[in-house]
Amino acid sequence: MKKHIGFLSFGHWTPSPQSQTRSASDVLLQSIDLAVAAEEAGADGAYFRVHHFARQLASPFPLLAAIGAKTSRIEIGTGVIDMRYENPFYMTEDAGAADLISGGRLQLGLSRGSPEQVVDGWRYFGYAPAEGETEQDMARRHTQVFLDLLRGEGFAQPHPRPMFPNPGGLLRLEPHSEGLRERIWWGAGSVATAQWAAHLGMHMQTSTLKQDEGGQPLHIQQAEQIRAFKQAWKEAGHAYEGRSSVSRSIFPIVNDLDRAYFGRDRDQTDQFGHIDSYRAVFGRSYAAEPDKLIEQLRADEALAEADTLLLTVPNQLGVDYCAHVIETFVKDVAPGLGWR
Template sequence: MSTKRIGFLSFGHWGPARGSSTPTAKDTLLQTIELAVAAEEIGIDNASVRVHHFAPQLSAPFPLLAAMAARTSRIELGTGVIDMRYENPLYMAEEAGVADQISGGRLQLGVSRGSPEPALNGAHAFGFVPPEGMSDADLARHKLEVFMAAIDGAGVVASDPRMTGVSQALAVQPQSPGLARRIWWGSGTRATATWVAEQGLNMQSSTLLTEDTGVPFDELQAEQIQVYRDAWKAAGHDWEPRVSVSRSVMPITTDVDRLYFGGEQGSDDQVGYLDGGYARFGKTYAGEPDRLAEELAQDAAVQAADTLLLTIPNQLGVEYNARLLETIAKHVAPAIGWVPPAERALAAV
């Protein structure tokens, strides 16, 4: 098992809700950068953002990731996830190359075919309409193939000999070595987990699985992870992939915490109907830090994954979320096998 990492995942909400620290888009964007800086100082391994379109949430990740990169030096910077239905894969490859170069090779980009959204055929409004016989999901996977080839240095367009003097295939620029092994696909089922492994991608699994077998969420997700790892081995890839899971973890140590999240204590999985089928939603972990440590240590999927992404209430502001992350880092994460980066570095000497 590789090193256990923890990170935060921000959905980047903004709006004039009572008590919100992010009434505007500018507030959310600038505070996301500041939280990445604070998280790095605490010792958190990863700062990731969710991507939504046509909603008051974070939408265009690469300018934000580049800004986060310019203000930090160690922490991984990621997405969970970019909806490929909306992307021009070659322009995305250029943006990813730029942001990864600025970060010094710290991007960990999660992508997928997207999730249910408020827009009706939103990607079509961006000009991306699947050709006849192809679904939106099919087009997203095709774009992934083009994107992966582009960041791996493939020639994607013929040169103009009048400009170059020779006829050759040109790759997008800039290239960023190693980025192709830092791409993740957001998987919601065991069947998709097999496909992700076959593509040679890392896997992200969130607090939602778009299938249900009646077993607890963490056990179903752990089964998904095992399916992925078995398929990876069968595919014969020559490198070790990573797997992340997301959890809502809310330590309660103050009256303010209790006011916001006390009602989540003792919550359980939920099963609902989503996108034409049953789905299982993972519970929120809320309570005293020592109890959360015990519960997460028994979470089968958290134990099976190498990275735990903590969904945060970004509208409560940088100070609140930095304190939340510091509490988890000190009192909860060690129970799942996490070791602060500074201690890892000393152990490696």
Template sequence: MKAFGFLSFGHYAIGGQQGPGAAQVLKDGLAIAQAADEIGVNNASFRVHHFAPQGASPMPLLGAIVGSTRNIEVGTGVIDMRYENPLYLAEEAAALNLLSDGRVALGVSRGSPEPAWKGWEAFGYTAEAENGADMARTKFESFLAAIDGYGVAKAAPVEKQYPRMYRSGTPLPVFPQAEGLRKNIFWGSGTNDTAIQAAKDGVNLMSSTLVSEADGRTLGEVQAEQIRAFRQAWKEAGHDWTPRVSVSRSIFPIVSDRDRQLFATSATGEDQIGSLGEGRNVTFGRSYAAEPDVLIEQLKADPAIEAADTLLLTIPNQMGVDLNVSILQNFAEHVAPALGWIPNTEGKVTGYAID
């Protein structure tokens, strides 16, 4: 592990439930990221879900963070391509990358099941596959073409242009363009096949918070195999740059009586098997909560953390700014250095070299 960050699911309360509302959660996300930047935490990432009281439109929050921090990179885990206009997303991503001087680590994917049945149709999109995977793939390809600067439209006849800028029929890219943006894009993968496809596409890998295999192996073991497959496919594809790989875990260092009271019972001894309602079982990662020396040994034994270059801590965002900042501070002071952490002081994070 060379870098660590946090991943917020952005849960908020609605309908008279106890807990912070949407406005407070957004403001808390900004405050946590600002404090994390001062600590030297490398990444601030946010989940994206639709038709649920969670984060759904990340760009305003990410823009606020990059405008008020110096070094921390901002990202998503993940943007659901089924709900996106890929060209508009390309414009937003490029603008964010330019504003942040390249401090973007944007995770995109097909997305997970949502409360709405084919909710992307309400957004104006249709798919042949019931889960929308075909549409997500097509949109992702359009997104990559757009950020790479390919023409995605044609210039109007000169006499109909305003202002008159191009010859009729000239292929037009979207603007702005941010050189090298593809190197800041991650595909959120839950299977070996999608990890290999990400390598072929020439984007980084964000191994999911769960994996589709449920064969008795730990999440770390399955993800480590996925990472190996990704890196081998990357070598075979012959790309001329080194990709990054991130994984996420729920980790709570216990360094005070308050930590013990809040988190001691959060630890789970093993991963969990569950279902996402798509007719297959999946493996969810365990939660870690222990004193730093114990945590260090547990995390060193996780082969996916060992193989990845970035570890994202999933944080309990509903519990407020102070508590979440203390989790990050405790991890930075008492755990991360033993795992090879390099504090972020230059606004950039680089991945491991590929053997």
């Protein structure tokens, strides 16, 4: 079965001499170059993490629009946008514009948020939970407003003497991109949130971190999560097909540079720990020669269940090296798994 293979970049930068990305400008421009290189290498997607108050990528839409203008085939997305920080109305306009520039290739991953650099950072953006709400409830409320706006239905009363002529009836936000509502994803950290996303018609993203719901290895818990998502999607009866993605740190070792970077990688088992108030399972990394990787990845139950794999790339090692990792996986590993 052909599987969608993309990359996921956290967009780190640091002024360290060891980093190939020493400024925000470096990261933004290199992200565009990496997306172009990934498309040329045969990958299917370019995805970017969104973090605020950090030396990482933050505002995604200018970057997504630029990549959309420079590429022609790959999906372009996020993994994920923290909806505690978002104005759904402004976000609808930005997303519509970026999707139109790309020709309808946006795949937007959203979430309720994760641990961050500052305390209650969303308050600095002017947002606060309503009475009786948690910050997670607020994120889900913002998300549902966003989903409703993406339908493109009119809701605003037009001015009786407008500056420019209006179409008849209530007005919607513009530019509207038809079909974008069916390309929204939710970063689900548990079975329950995966089911919630499915009922709302959002596809599911799951990363290398998940709420521990039983003590099993990450890939087994994620496989159960994806199966629950698929069942909930079927029950919801959506007119379009539901999708699921998993993120993995996978490094094929084919030369001395790969060996120097990842040949001594010790993160070969899952780890369990606590984030905020819950226990979490952190996924292992994979680093080996292609034939060994094929054998290891065949045992990953979540990869078997998902239709999309996002390779987390070490963006500070530069465009050439990250493109090498992606191309090596696509050409030397994916065919052995039956994905190409």
